[in-house]
Structure formats: structure tokens, C-alpha cells
Amino acid sequence: MTDKAYNDCVDNFADGVYRFIVKNIRHTEDAQDIVQSAFEKLWVNREQVLPEKAKSYLFTVAYHQMIDHIRKSNKMPLSVDTTIPQQQIVQEDAELKQVLMHAVNELNPIQKSLVLLKDYEGYSYHEIGEIMNLSESQVKVYLHRARLILKTKLSAYAPTAS
Amino acid sequence: MQLNESTYETIFLLYIDKELSPKEGLEVEQFIADNPKYALEMEALKATLLSAENIPYAFKENLKHQLDATSLEDQEKDWNQTYATNLKADMDSIPSLSTSFKNALKKEVATEGIILKPFGFSQQKFSYVAIAVCLMVFLGYQQLTKSSVLDLTATNLISANTKTEQLSNKNTNSNASNVETGLINKASKTFAKTNALVPKIYQEQKLSKEAVDTKKVQRIHIIQKESIAMAEPTPDNRSLNQTVITKLPSNYNNPININAAVIATASIDSETLEVEKELTSYEVIDTEDPNRTIFIANFEIDGNKLRGLKRRVTSLFKNNKSERNK
Numbered sequence: 001m002t003d004k005a006y007n008d009c010v011d012n013f014a015d016g017v018y019r020f021i022v023k024n025i026r027h028t029e030d031a032q033d034i035v036q037s038a039f040e041k042l043w044v045n046r047e048q049v050l051p052e053k054a055k056s057y058l059f060t061v062a063y064h065q066m067i068d069h070i071r072k073s074n075k076m077p078l079s080v081d082t083t084i085p086q087q088q089i090v091q092e093d094a095e096l097k098q099v100l101m102h103a104v105n106e107l108n109p110i111q112k113s114l115v116l117l118k119d120y121e122g123y124s125y126h127e128i129g130e131i132m133n134l135s136e137s138q139v140k141v142y143l144h145r146a147r148l149i150l151k152t153k154l155s156a157y158a159p160t161a162s
Numbered sequence: 163m164q165l166n167e168s169t170y171e172t173i174f175l176l177y178i179d180k181e182l183s184p185k186e187g188l189e190v191e192q193f194i195a196d197n198p199k200y201a202l203e204m205e206a207l208k209a210t211l212l213s214a215e216n217i218p219y220a221f222k223e224n225l226k227h228q229l230d231a232t233s234l235e236d237q238e239k240d241w242n243q244t245y246a247t248n249l250k251a252d253m254d255s256i257p258s259l260s261t262s263f264k265n266a267l268k269k270e271v272a273t274e275g276i277i278l279k280p281f282g283f284s285q286q287k288f289s290y291v292a293i294a295v296c297l298m299v300f301l302g303y304q305q306l307t308k309s310s311v312l313d314l315t316a317t318n319l320i321s322a323n324t325k326t327e328q329l330s331n332k333n334t335n336s337n338a339s340n341v342e343t344g345l346i347n348k349a350s351k352t353f354a355k356t357n358a359l360v361p362k363i364y365q366e367q368k369l370s371k372e373a374v375d376t377k378k379v380q381r382i383h384i385i386q387k388e389s390i391a392m393a394e395p396t397p398d399n400r401s402l403n404q405t406v407i408t409k410l411p412s413n414y415n416n417p418i419n420i421n422a423a424v425i426a427t428a429s430i431d432s433e434t435l436e437v438e439k440e441l442t443s444y445e446v447i448d449t450e451d452p453n454r455t456i457f458i459a460n461f462e463i464d465g466n467k468l469r470g471l472k473r474r475v476t477s478l479f480k481n482n483k484s485e486r487n488k
Contacts, residue, residue, distance in 0.1 A: 002239055003227045010225045018219035032221060039225045097213065104212065118179060119212035125181060144175045150210035 001046040001054065009054045010039060016055075017062050020116050023101075024066055024109065034069060038062040059121070060131045063113060070109060096157075103153040110134075111146035118143060165193045170200060178207050287478065307449060 001009075017038060022031035038061040042049060049057050104112055113132060117123045123131070125139040132139070163186050165173055170193070176182050177190045194201050463471075 004240060007226045010222050014219040014222050014225060015217065019215065019217040022217060032219070035219060036221070036225065043227065100210070100212065115212065120214070122180075125179075140176075140181075143179065144172065147175055147178075147207060147210050148171075151206050154209050155206060 001049050001051050003046075005051045005054070006043060006046050009042065009051075009058065013055050013058050014039070016121060017058050019120060020059065020113075021062055021066055023104075023116050023120075024112055025069065026105065030069060034062055034065045037065055056127060056131060059117070063131055066113075067109070096154075099157050100150065100154065103150050106153070107146050107149060111142055111149070114139060114143045115146050115150075163189060165189065170203070174200075174204055174207050177204075178211060287482070 014035060018031055018035045021034050022028055025031055025034075038058050041061050042054065042058055104115055107115065110132070114128060117128050117131065125136045125143070128134070128143075129136045129139045134142070163173065163182075173182070173186075173190060177187060182190065194204055
């Protein structure tokens with residue numbers, strides 16, 4: 001990978017990686033640190049990384065650093081979303097999105113990462129499996145379980161909203 | 163794919179994750195159209211999808227590498243990659259291009275790495291071998307010029323020198339004939355002429371060559387003695403007889419003296435001619451002359467040295483092979 005290709009990666013993938021991390025750990029400064037570390041690692045290994053694999057490489061590095069970060073902190077950081085009263089969330093459609101995010105935040109880290117990678121980045125089961133070091137069938141099972149949990153939680157809010 | 167009461171949920175999840183083929187997607191849509199009660203189920207699952215959300219990373223510029231003049235190489239690499247990709251795409255898009263033409267384009271790349279690969283030579287080792295060959299040719303040439311031309315010339319010159327000395331000694335011991343004096347003068351002139359050409363290094367070889375050359379001179383000496391003995395009936399009247407021989411008319415009928423003088427003259431003259439012939443047969447080669455071309459006819463090498471050389475070359479090939487395998 002050339003220097004120019006690396007800069008292109010920064011332009012194209014920095015937002016996505018940052019969004020993936022900040023949605024997971026809900027801590028902007030830590031997310032920025034993780035993104036910076038991921039790009040630093042990409043820069044160091046740029047000779048071995050093909051440009052077409054750079055995005056997958058960045059997400060893989062960022063995901064593993066995020067897991068390390070969660071293990072070190074041994075806690076999921078508190079989010080502003082958790083403090084939002086449910087009654088206000090279900091008042092409007094715009095707030096339905098926040099309800100969904102609240103439900104997503106209650107998933108376990110693996111399920112949460114699966115949902116984020118699938119919905120935000122549009123990765124296939126196979127690609128997600130490569131990033132998270134899981135088999136394709138594991139991805140499928142975990143993601144389906146996560147969807148059903150979200151569906152259940154959303155349906156629990158829906159009667160209140162209606 | 164079978165859509166029914168027990169499998170619909172899994173297939174619906176695959177549908178919203180876009181993991182189904184277009185044909186399977188149409189089947190799902192047809193199933194929902196046929197069974198409206200599953201439409202709500204599908205909507206509930208679709209509601210779990212996160213909508214696109216843009217969260218910009220504020221420090222992109224800090225992550226970027228500052229491109230400078232050295233990045234021109236990277237740009238060149240990019241251009242080369244783009245050119246290669248475009249060329250391949252263009253060639254694939256034109257089916258009428260002949261295979262030979264395509265192969266001709268490929269050959270240019272292929273010829274780069276051929277040169278000495280099949281022999282397992284690296285460039286460094288090849289240069290060593292080339293230097294060794296040049297050295298061997300130079301040494302062979304030097305040896306050849308020493309042994310064949312210069313040695314022979316020097317030998318001839320030394321033998322002429324020796325003959326002259328022998329003849330000079332002979333002159334002091336005996337009052338030889340005028341023919342002998344003439345030979346001495348001729349040899350002295352030849353010696354004076356050729357002595358300047360004798361290299362100093364061959365003066366040391368003079369003693370070793372002397373033993374061989376003295377045989378020829380001894381033979382001349384014996385012939386001379388015999389002829390003088392035949393011309394001198396008694397040792398006491400040598401001077402008288404010499405005078406008689408020189409003063410006698412040419413038609414004087416003394417077969418012994420005349421024949422002896424003729425024999426001595428003829429034998430000494432023939433030797434002188436041989437010496438002159440030998441001297442004129444060779445010439446000193448000026449090795450510094452750039453216009454001279456020297457052909458090396460044969461090359462001798464000792465069997466043991468040849469075997470050692472073969473062993474070294476074989477080990478060189480083996481080393482190259484093992485390095486290649488590594």
C-alpha cells in the first residue's frame with residue numbers, strides 16, 4: 001500500500017471505524033484513541049496490507065483493540081442514552097431510533113458488534129466472521145438472536161407508544 | 163427453500179440481512195403477498211435494522227501522512243498499476259487480438275529474469291568466474307610466450323654467444339685457417355648484433371643452456387681438428403704448410419691439403435649457415451604492441467589441477483542449487 005492509498009483509507013474509512021467503536025463503547029475519547037491506534041497499525045504494516053483489504057483490516061484491528069479496552073476497563077461505560085426516560089423516547093418517531101439504540105446497547109458486546117457491522121457497514125456474514133474471528137454459522141446464529149431480542153424490546157415499547 | 167410456519171422467521175432474518183439470492187428474495191415477497199399475516203412479522207424485523215448514521219471523525223488530518231517529494235515514487239507505482247489494469251481490461255475486451263500478439267507483449271516481461279537463472283549463477287559469482295577465466299588466459303599467454311618464443315630466441319642467442327667464445331678460444335690455441343678467422347669474425351659480428359637483444363633475465367639461463375650448446379661446438383671443433391690434421395702432415399711445419407697452402411696456386415695437385423681445406427671450409431660454412439638460419443628463424447615479440455594478434459593453439463593442464471577445478475565448479479553449482487531450494 002502506498003502513502004497515497006493510506007491517506008485514501010483515512011478519508012474513506014475513518015468515519016466508519018469511529019462510528020463502529022463509539023457506538024460500541026459509547027466513549028468518544030476512548031473511541032478516538034482506538035481509531036488512532038488502528039490507523040497507526042495500518043501505517044506500520046502498510047507494506048503487507050493490500051488496498052482492497054484495508055477496510056477489513058482496520059475494522060479487525062479496531063474490534064480487537066475495543067475488546068481489549070472493554071476487558072481492561074471491565075465495564076461498559078455509561079451512556080447518555082441510558083439516562084433518557086422511556087416515556088420521552090416513545091413520544092415521537094425520531095425518538096424510536098433512540099429506543100432502538102438503547103435496545104442495541106443492552107445487547108452483549110458480540111451481538112452489538114454484529115448488528116453494527118451488519119447494518120452500518122453492510123458486511124456479509126462471511127466478512128463479519130473474518131473480522132470477529134467467528135464462523136459464518138456462528139455469525140448467523142448470534143445475529144438472529146440479537147434481532148429477535150431487538151424485536152422483542154421494540155414490541156415492548158410499541159404498545160406504550162401507541 | 164421451503165417457507166412455512168416453522169422456517170419463516172429464519173428466512174425473514176436472512177431476507178432483511180440481504181443474505182438471500184434475488185430469486186429467493188422474490189419467493190419471500192411472494193409468500194408475504196400470499197400470506198398477509200406474515201407482513202407484520204416482516205415489518206417488526208425490519209424495524210430492528212439500524213438506519214444509516216453519520217458520525218464524523220474529527221481528527222482525520224492528524225492521521226494522514228504528509229505527502230512530499232518522495233511520494234512521487236508511490237504515484238508512479240499507482241500509475242503503473244492503473245496502466246497494467248487498464249491494459250489487461252482493454253486486451254480482454256478485444257477478442258480479435260491474436261494469441262501470438264498477446265504472447266509477444268508478455269515476452270518483454272519474461273526475458274528480464276532469464277539470463278543466467280537456468281545455470282543457477284548469481285551475478286556476483288558469474289563475475290568471479292569471468293575474472294578467473296581472464297586470469298587463466300593471461301597466465302596461459304604469458305607462459306606460452308615465455309616458453310615457445312622468447313626461450314627459443316634466448317637459447318639461440320646464447321648458443322651463438324657460446325660458439326663465438328669457443329671459436330675465440332680455438333683461435334688462441336691454434337693458428338687456424340683464414341676460413342676459421344672469417345667464421346670468428348662473422349660470429350663476432352652476429353654476437354655483437356644479437357647480444358643487445360638478449361634480455362637480462364636470460365643471462366642467468368646461460369649456464370644451463372651451455373651444456374647443450376657445447377655439444378654442437380665440440381662437433382665443430384672435432385671437424386676443424388680433423389681437417390687441420392689432414393692439412394698438416396707434421397705438427398712442426400704448421401706455419402710453413404700454412405704458407406704453402408696460401409701461396410700454392412689453385413691448380414696445385416695436392417689432394418690431401420686441398421681436400422682437407424675444402425672439407426674444413428665446407429663443414430664450417432655449413433655450420434655458420436645453420437647458425438644464421440637459426441638466428442633468422444625467430445623474432446622477439448613485442449607484447450606491448452596492441453596491433454599484434456596472438457593465437458593460443460593448445461592449453462595444457464595437470465590432471466590433478468583439472469580434477470580440483472571440476473570439484474570446485476561442481477560445489478559451486480551445488481551451492482547455487484541449495485540456495486535456490488532454500
